[in-house]
Amino acid sequence: MTGAEQGVQMTVRCGACGGTAIRSVGQFLMHGRELWWDADSSCPHCGTTLCEYWGPATVPEDVREALLTTHGPARLRLAGSLTDPLAALRTLREGSASSLQRTRELLAELRNFGLHGTAVEMAYWKVRLAERGIAAEVADGFGRAYRYVGPPELRSAAGPGGRPVRTADEFTAWVDGQTAEELAEPFTFVVDLGGALLLAPRRSEHVACAGGRLVLSAGEIGFRRSGGGWEVETISNHSTGYCPDTTSWPAVTAALTRVGLPHPGAFTYAAVFRRCPRCTACNLVREEHYACAFCDADLPEHWNVDPAAGTQAAAA
Structure with a gap:
């Protein structure tokens, strides 16, 4: 394995014993230019292990969300003027297998505001564009991403x-x-x-x-x-x-x-939001009173509404 790599661990429910298992998911560049992902889980209670997926395929949304909410998105911007838009269009279409319309949208994003996604995805596009003589730079985004936690x-x-x-x-x-x-x-x-x-x-x-x-x-x-x-x-x-x-x-x-x-x-x-570690209710902290409005338990100092170690169901 060479090139960029990004991963995260989260807790999942073991499908064999019902205990808490650890699920590791990640993306990486294979051979420096192929976008791969994998996911596996292991249960310390019953010893069950599971390699869920691996290979050069579209990353499932739950894996991608875990990476983005933990590490935040990265951005890919052109390092100079784009002198060969057709070469960039071909690169984006070949690398994404998208429709021509979607590929044109990706090209517009690249030229105007930059592409965005996981750090590994942006490293992938940087390599692919460089193969056609198009220089681009990967930069960090603006912190973590947030997923919807409401009804x-x-x-x-x-x-x-x-x-x-x-x-x-x-x-x-x-x-x-x-x-x-x-x-x-x-x-x-x-x-x-x-x-x-x-x-x-x-x-x-x-x-x-x-x-x-x-x-x-x-x-x-x-x-x-x-x-x-x-x-x-x-x-x-x-x-x-x-x-x-x-x-x-x-x-x-x-x-x-x-x-x-x-x-x-x-x-x-x-607004200061905190999730109660005892009853799991989401609180809006008022006047720096860090106590749960529902069970009066102490609330943590740092944001914890949607931690990376979220509980998910895992098949065994």
């Missing part, structure tokens, strides 16, 4: 997502379509894995705004006129669907800076 029925009903706002022109087009009554209230927002701001009406569910996908942050945002333009007046990470940590602010400020929107420099209301 499952809301995720299953999630639509295509909110309005993406990635440039000043896109924001102008969006804000011109809002009424004075709508602009008087905050809007629902998320920042997707590509670092783009997505907006929806205030009473929209965050999972609907995100299209059910992982996010870098989520909350509510209010705008006001400033001179001849607009600026962010209020912004929070208050989302009971994703419960993002206050440390998700760098992803938010990067999205707002990309659009060219002046902002307060921090969350004007910073």
Whole structure:
């Protein structure tokens, strides 16, 4: 095994004895240019081991989510001007086996904002593009990704997502379509894995705004006129669907800076979410009172709403 490698461990339920087993999942580059993944589990109680999957195939969503929520997404950007778009298009289509339309979308992402995904996926694309003389660089994203932790029925009903706002022109087009009554209230927002701001009406569910996908942050945002333009007046990470940590602010400020929107420099209301280690209820901490509102147990100092060591069912 050579090249990039990324993995994570999580707890799973052993299908043989019902005890707690350890599941290890990962992605890596085989021979420096082939994207592979694997997953195996072992139970310390009954000794059962299981190699679940391995090989150069599309990584299952639960494995990919585990990597992204633990390590965060990476971004691939061109290291210079793209002088041969056709070569890049061919590389992306061959490497992804996607439709021509989807390949064109990937090329647009690469040229404008950069591709995003796991660190190994971005290393894979860097190698493939380099083989056709296209230089690109892999950079870290903005911390961990967050998956939806609210009621499952809301995720299953999630639509295509909110309005993406990635440039000043896109924001102008969006804000011109809002009424004075709508602009008087905050809007629902998320920042997707590509670092783009997505907006929806205030009473929209965050999972609907995100299209059910992982996010870098989520909350509510209010705008006001400033001179001849607009600026962010209020912004929070208050989302009971994703419960993002206050440390998700760098992803938010990067999205707002990309659009060219002046902002307060921090969350004007910073929601502190914690999951109770005793009763597992999710709490919104108020006035730094770190005690569960349901069972009065002590809450941890650090964010733990959706830890990487989540319980999953594993076949034996």
